[in-house]
Amino acid sequence: MTSESVFHSGYVTLIGRPNVGKSTLLNAILKQKVAAVSPRPQTTRKRQLGILTDDSAQIIFIDTPGIHKPHHKLGEFMNESATDTLLDADLILWVVDASEAPHEEDFLIANRLNAIRADLPVILALNKVDTLNAEQIAERREKFTALYPNARPIEISALTGAGQSSLMDLLISSLPAGPKYFPEDTVTDLYERDIAADLIREAALVHLRDEIPHAMAVRIDEYLERGETGAKISATLFVERDSQKGIVIGKGGSMLKEIGSTARKEIERMSGRKVFLDLRVKTSLNWRNDPHALRLFGFEIQNEE
Numbered sequence: 001m002t003s004e005s006v007f008h009s010g011y012v013t014l015i016g017r018p019n020v021g022k023s024t025l026l027n028a029i030l031k032q033k034v035a036a037v038s039p040r041p042q043t044t045r046k047r048q049l050g051i052l053t054d055d056s057a058q059i060i061f062i063d064t065p066g067i068h069k070p071h072h073k074l075g076e077f078m079n080e081s082a083t084d085t086l087l088d089a090d091l092i093l094w095v096v097d098a099s100e101a102p103h104e105e106d107f108l109i110a111n112r113l114n115a116i117r118a119d120l121p122v123i124l125a126l127n128k129v130d131t132l133n134a135e136q137i138a139e140r141r142e143k144f145t146a147l148y149p150n151a152r153p154i155e156i157s158a159l160t161g162a163g164q165s166s167l168m169d170l171l172i173s174s175l176p177a178g179p180k181y182f183p184e185d186t187v188t189d190l191y192e193r194d195i196a197a198d199l200i201r202e203a204a205l206v207h208l209r210d211e212i213p214h215a216m217a218v219r220i221d222e223y224l225e226r227g228e229t230g231a232k233i234s235a236t237l238f239v240e241r242d243s244q245k246g247i248v249i250g251k252g253g254s255m256l257k258e259i260g261s262t263a264r265k266e267i268e269r270m271s272g273r274k275v276f277l278d279l280r281v282k283t284s285l286n287w288r289n290d291p292h293a294l295r296l297f298g299f300e301i302q303n304e305e
C-alpha cells in the first residue's frame with residue numbers, strides 16, 4: 001500500500017511512566033527544546049504538542065504527563081489528561097526505561113492500553129539501551145513485550161540517538177495516509193509563553209533541592225515583543241509556604257538571580273532572540289489542592305461542566 005508518493009500524517013501520543021526519557025526523545029526528534037527535561041520525575045505537567053514535517057510525513061506529537069498514582073488534585077488532573085490524550089491518537093509511542101525491570105506503573109499503562117482501544121497501533125520504545133549489553137537488552141525486551149504483546153518493540157537511546165532513525169521509519173510507516181495538517185515550519189503550536197513557563201520551572205528544578213520545585217507553579221504575567229531588541233517576559237513563581245519563598249529568593253536575591261539567568265538563556269535558545277526576564281516569587285497556600293489556583297496556572301480541570 002505504501003508507495004513513495006503517499007504522504008503519511010497523524011497524531012502520536014507519547015506515553016510512559018515518569019522519568020523514562022519521553023521529553024529527551026521528543027526534544028531529540030524535534031531538535032529544539034520543547035518539553036521540560038530534568039533528572040527529577042514529573043516535570044511535564046501539560047499536554048504538549050510538537051510537530052515534525054518532512055517530505056514523506058507529518059507527525060504531530062502529544063506529550064502526556066507521566067501516568068502515576070495521584071497524591072493530590074494536580075495528580076488526578078495529570079492522569080485524566082493522559083487518558084484523554086490516548087483517545088485522540090492515531091498511534092501510541094510507549095516509552096519505557098529498559099535500564100530497569102518493568103515497574104508497577106508500566107503494568108498500569110499496559111492495562112490502560114488494553115482497556116482504551118485495543119486496535120490502536122502501539123510502538124514500544126525500549127529506551128536507555130546505551131546502559132545495557134546485548135544479553136540484558138534481550139531480557140528486558142522479552143519482559144516488556146510480555147506486558148502488551150501487540151506492541152511493536154524497538155530499541156533506542158534518546159540520549160545517544162541510537163535507533164532513532166529506525167524509530168522514525170517505523171512511526172511514519174505506522175501512520176495512515178493523510179494531509180499536511182500544519183504549515184511546514186510549525187515546530188510546535190504551543191504558545192511560546194507556555195514553553196517559557198516550562199523552562200523557568202525547569203531552571204528552578206536545576207537550582208533548587210528537594211520538595212520545593214514540586215510545590216511550585218509558574219505564571220507568565222507579561223510577554224512583550226520588543227521588535228529587534230527581543231522580548232520582555234515577567235513571570236511569578238508560586239510556592240506554598242513563606243519558608244519556601246525565602247529559599248527560592250535566596251540570600252539577597254541570589255537564588256532567584258541564578259534561576260532567572262539559567263531560564264533566560266534557555267528561553268533565548270528556544271526562541272532565537274534576546275530576552276529580558278523579570279521573575280518574582282509569591283506564596284499561594286496549598287495551590288495544588290485548589291481548583292481555582294490550578295485553573296489560574298493553566299491546568300484546565302476536565303470532566304467539569
Ligand SMILES: Nc1nc2c(ncn2[C@@H]2O[C@H](COP(=O)(O)OP(=O)(O)OP(=O)(O)O)[C@@H](O)[C@H]2O)c(=O)[nH]1
Pocket residue numbers: 016017018019020021022023024025036037038039040041042043044065066127128129130131156157158159160
Ligand atoms: N542513559 C540514558 N539516560 C536517558 C536516556 N533518555 C533519557 N535519559 C535520562 O533520563 C532522565 C529523565 O528524562 P526525561 O526526558 O526528563 O523523562 P520524561 O519521561 O520526560 O519524564 P517526565 O517529564 O517526568 O514524564 C534524564 O536524566 C535524562 O537525561 C537514554 O537514552 N539513556
